[in-house]
Amino acid sequence: MVDVLADKRTATRFRILVEIADRQPAVSQGEVANAVGVTSQAVSEYIRELVEDGLVTKEGRSRYRVTKEGVDWLLRTSADVRRYADRVSEDVLGAVQEDAAIALGAVESGDTVTLSMRGGLLHAAPGDDGPATGVATTDADEGEEVGVTGFEGIIDLDPGEVTVYQIPSVRSGGSDAVDADRLRDAVADADLVLAAGVEAVVALRQADTEPDTAFAAGEVAAEAASRGQRVVVVAVADAIGRVTDPLRDGTANYRVTDLT
Known part of the structure; x- marks a missing residue:
């Protein structure tokens, strides 16, 4: 279990810091107490500790701001909570849902099947x-889709990345600067190659690769990486933010590097 859910005090600390970030700089401890479900005295004590730990700074009476360290802690903790929620949704609650898989052999309804992820798609043997x-909840021949429920265990899946x-825009040299x-070597081992921007499409084609x-x-890369795929995105500088925002919101490991 992630640290923020390990004990009530840490969870309350997280919620109070979120409320401060939402209401800053004018923070009513009474409103925070009502939102979190604790007493105003407890909120005062938590805020004192947050200030001592450098996560919040006090600017005056009832005026507080979350520090850079506080924002970083919130981001890390939120990511942990999101990953935990995803695991609950996919690994735990998913066991009572029905999903479709590609049959790796003839299957009849009621058969037990072994599940694996191949090419980012669920397969059933x-x-x-x-x-x-x-x-299996349906009959299927090899290569057909089969309904599957009653999931048990965890699918062996290496994390995607x-x-x-990043390449420059056309006004700064575009594909000619790549x-x-x-680039051809960079995409050689990728499961999926994506482009963001016309300059990126042209640069990939000059490297004998069609995206x-x-x-x-960004959305496609985040989804593919969550299914264990190795993804390369070639993005013009102006589009970097649109690519990284979905990656930051997801669980994928990613890095940005310059290709010029």
């Missing part, structure tokens, strides 16, 4: 040999 299993290569050989898509690159 006859039998119960794997660490993750389910029960995203590498975002080393085509270096899998040139639309919603």
Whole structure:
């Protein structure tokens, strides 16, 4: 369990810091107490500790601001909570849902199947040999989709990763400023190659690579990485924010590097 959910005090500390960030700089301790469900005296004590720990700064009577360190802690903790919620949703609650998988052999309704993730897609093989299993709810031949429920275990899935290569806009040299050989090597082992911006599409084509898509690159990369895919995004400098925002909101490991 993530630290913020490990004990009530840490969870309350997190919630109070969120309320301060939402209301700053004029922070009513009474309003925070009502929102969190504790006494005003307790809020005062928590705020004192947050100030001592450098997560909040006091600017005057009832005036507080979350510090850079406080923002960083909130971001890290929020990411931990999000990952925990995703695990509950996908690994725990998913066990009572029905999903579709690609059959790796003939399957009949009621059969136990072994589940695996291949190419970012769920697959089901006859039998119960794997660490993750389910029960088929439909009949299917090999290559067809099969309904699966009763999920047990955890699918063996290496975490995906995203590498975002930044290239200049056309007014700053565009694709002509990109080393085509270096770009060709960069995408060689990728499961998915995406482009954000016309300059990125042209640069990839000059490296003998056609992007899998040139639309919603950030969202596609985040989804693919969550399914264990290695993703390369080539993005014009002006589009970097639109690519990294969905990655930051998701659980993918990503890095941004310059390709010029």
